[in-house]
Amino acid sequence: MPVIPGDKIDTLMTILCIASYEKGHEFLRESKRQGASVVLLTSLSLRDKAQWPLESIDEVFYMPDDNHHWDLPQTLNAVSYLARTRDFDRIVPLDDFDVEVAAALREHLRVPGMGETTAHYFRDKLAMRLKARESGIEVPEFVHLLNHGRVRRFLESVPGPWVLKPRSMAGAIGIRKIHHADELWAAAETLGDRQSHYLLERFVPGGIFHVDTIVYEKEVLFSIASGYGRPPMEVSHEGGIFTTRILERDSDDARRLRAANERVMAALGMVRGVSHTEFIKGVDEDHIYFLETSARVGGAHIADLVEAAAGLNLWAEWAKVEVAGGKAPYRPPEPKQDYSGLLVSLARQPNPDTSAYSDPEIVWRMNREHHAGLIVKSARAERVQERLDNYARRFEQDFLAYVPPKEKPTNWCSVQELAGHTKVYLPCLTRRHLQWLGNRKPIAKPLPLDFGLLEIHRKTDGTAGGPQIVEALRSVLASQALHTFQFQHQRVLHEDVGKAFPRTVALVNYWKESFDGRRDAPKAEFSQSALADVVEESRHPRYWRPQR
Incomplete structure (x- = not known):
C-alpha cells in the first residue's frame, strides 16, 4: 500500500533536516540506516544542482531563498504546515547558517533539542565570548561595536591591530583586520545600522587550532585536536593553500586544547551533538x-580529515546521537590512532588533475570544479607533516588561484536559464524585481503582501484540478491572506481553482505553455499577491515525487 502523508510509518522517528547549503x-x-524517516528542507536554488542521497531521504521540500537565506516567519x-500531517521528533541543522x-x-x-538561547552561544560570536569570559575561559x-564611548576606550586601552568580525557569519566571511x-x-x-x-577584537598573532567533538548528555565522548597551517583568515584574505593536520595526541598542545574545549562545551551548554x-x-x-565554536560538523572537509585519522565519521555519529536522544545509550566506536592532514586550494583549472600526486599516504x-585537495594518512604525525609541506609547495606551482574574500556567503546566481527562458526566484524582501518567462525586462514593482512564494512541483495522472487539489489549496489558505502559487506541472491547474478562490489567488505557470498547456491560452484573471513558502517533493508515488 502506498504511503500517504500522515500515515503512521513503522520507523523509529522522523527527523527534519534543515540545509540551506x-x-x-x-x-x-x-539516519536512514538507524531506521528513521528522513525529511529534508533545503534551498530552492539547490534543486537542480545538489546531489542529495535520495535513496536515504523520504521527502524533500524546498524553501525559496535569497542567496540561501530563508525568511524565518515563512519557514515557521x-x-x-508540514507538521499538520507529520510528527517531527528531531529538527537538525546541517549547516552553520x-x-x-x-x-x-x-x-x-x-x-526536543537545543533552544534559541543556547543556539545563540554557538552562532553569535559576541554571545559566545561573553559567556566564555563569564565562565573564566580566556x-x-x-x-561590541555598539556604544561609541566604549569602543573609543577599547581602542585607547587595547593596542592594535584589531579584528572586526560579524557576529553571525561562518568561517572567515566578513572578517577584516583593522x-x-x-x-x-x-x-x-x-x-x-x-x-x-x-564586534572588535584584539588581533593575537599565533597558531590557530580546532577541536572536533562529540557530546552526549553533557559528556565529551570524543574529541580530537588539529592545527591549521596558515590561519584561515590569512588564507582567505591573502590567498594560499589551506592546510590542517591532526596533532600528536599526547602533545602538550593537544592535551591543553582538549581540556579547554571541554570547558567551552560545559560553559555554553552543549547537551548532545557535535561541535567544531x-x-x-x-x-x-x-x-x-578561545576564538569561536559551533553546533555542527566542521566545514572544509574536516569530517573527512577526522575520519581518515580516527576511523569514525562525525556526520554519522551525529545521526546516532540524535536518534538516541538522551533516552538510549550511545558510545562512539573506539577511535583509531592514525594521523591525517588535509590541503585544499582554489585551482586555475576547471578540473585540476592530481594524478601526479601518487604517494601511498593519499x-x-x-x-570539485576549480578546487584541488588531498588528504594524507599515516601512523606517524611527522610523515603527515612532511607530505603536507611538500604538497603545499607543489600546489602553488600546479594549481593555486586566488579570489578576494567575500563579505557574505555566495554561491550560484538565483537567475537561471531554463529552456531558453529566464527564471527568477523572488527573494523574500519588501521590494522585488519580478521577471516573467520570455521577458528579460525586470518589473520593479513591490508585491502587496510579503509572504514570499509557494511553489508546488507535482506529477499526477489524475484529473487536472480535481477535488483533491482544490481541497488541498482550500486547506492551505483557510487561515491565510492572499497568496501566489507557482505550479510547475501543466496538468495541475483547473478552472475550479479560480472558482474556489475568486479574486484571492494568482496562479503563475513556469512552463512555456499557459495554464491549459497552450501558448495562446487566455491569461487567468486573478489578483496578484505574494505568498510563502515551500515546494514539496517525495519518493512516494501517491503524492509527491522528487526528480531523480
Missing part, C-alpha cells in the same frame, strides 16, 4: 584563547 550526506544516510509557517533557524523551529513546535579582549582607529571608524560608518552586528571549536595560541605568550581526493 548542500551538506551532511552521511548524516542523511546514517511552512514547517508548521541553519543552527538558529532549527532552534526557532524547535521552540515553535516544542521539539578570550582575546573584545568590545590597523588604526580612523580605519575602524570609517568601517563603522560604512556599516551604518549594521554596526551592532559586529577554534582556539589560538599566541606566538609570544603561552595562553590558549586516501582522499577532492572532486
Whole structure:
C-alpha cells in the first residue's frame, strides 16, 4: 500500500533536516540506516544542482531563498504546515547558517533539542565570548561595536591591530583586520545600522587550532585536536593553500586544547551533538584563547580529515546521537590512532588533475570544479607533516588561484536559464524585481503582501484540478491572506481553482505553455499577491515525487 502523508510509518522517528547549503550526506544516510524517516528542507536554488542521497531521504521540500537565506516567519509557517500531517521528533541543522533557524523551529513546535538561547552561544560570536569570559575561559579582549564611548576606550586601552568580525557569519566571511582607529571608524560608518552586528577584537598573532567533538548528555565522548597551517583568515584574505593536520595526541598542545574545549562545551551548554571549536595560541605568550565554536560538523572537509585519522565519521555519529536522544545509550566506536592532514586550494583549472600526486599516504581526493585537495594518512604525525609541506609547495606551482574574500556567503546566481527562458526566484524582501518567462525586462514593482512564494512541483495522472487539489489549496489558505502559487506541472491547474478562490489567488505557470498547456491560452484573471513558502517533493508515488 502506498504511503500517504500522515500515515503512521513503522520507523523509529522522523527527523527534519534543515540545509540551506548542500551538506551532511552521511548524516542523511546514517539516519536512514538507524531506521528513521528522513525529511529534508533545503534551498530552492539547490534543486537542480545538489546531489542529495535520495535513496536515504523520504521527502524533500524546498524553501525559496535569497542567496540561501530563508525568511524565518515563512519557514515557521511552512514547517508548521508540514507538521499538520507529520510528527517531527528531531529538527537538525546541517549547516552553520541553519543552527538558529532549527532552534526557532524547535521552540515553535516544542521539539526536543537545543533552544534559541543556547543556539545563540554557538552562532553569535559576541554571545559566545561573553559567556566564555563569564565562565573564566580566556578570550582575546573584545568590545561590541555598539556604544561609541566604549569602543573609543577599547581602542585607547587595547593596542592594535584589531579584528572586526560579524557576529553571525561562518568561517572567515566578513572578517577584516583593522590597523588604526580612523580605519575602524570609517568601517563603522560604512556599516551604518549594521554596526551592532559586529564586534572588535584584539588581533593575537599565533597558531590557530580546532577541536572536533562529540557530546552526549553533557559528556565529551570524543574529541580530537588539529592545527591549521596558515590561519584561515590569512588564507582567505591573502590567498594560499589551506592546510590542517591532526596533532600528536599526547602533545602538550593537544592535551591543553582538549581540556579547554571541554570547558567551552560545559560553559555554553552543549547537551548532545557535535561541535567544531577554534582556539589560538599566541606566538609570544603561552595562553590558549578561545576564538569561536559551533553546533555542527566542521566545514572544509574536516569530517573527512577526522575520519581518515580516527576511523569514525562525525556526520554519522551525529545521526546516532540524535536518534538516541538522551533516552538510549550511545558510545562512539573506539577511535583509531592514525594521523591525517588535509590541503585544499582554489585551482586555475576547471578540473585540476592530481594524478601526479601518487604517494601511498593519499586516501582522499577532492572532486570539485576549480578546487584541488588531498588528504594524507599515516601512523606517524611527522610523515603527515612532511607530505603536507611538500604538497603545499607543489600546489602553488600546479594549481593555486586566488579570489578576494567575500563579505557574505555566495554561491550560484538565483537567475537561471531554463529552456531558453529566464527564471527568477523572488527573494523574500519588501521590494522585488519580478521577471516573467520570455521577458528579460525586470518589473520593479513591490508585491502587496510579503509572504514570499509557494511553489508546488507535482506529477499526477489524475484529473487536472480535481477535488483533491482544490481541497488541498482550500486547506492551505483557510487561515491565510492572499497568496501566489507557482505550479510547475501543466496538468495541475483547473478552472475550479479560480472558482474556489475568486479574486484571492494568482496562479503563475513556469512552463512555456499557459495554464491549459497552450501558448495562446487566455491569461487567468486573478489578483496578484505574494505568498510563502515551500515546494514539496517525495519518493512516494501517491503524492509527491522528487526528480531523480
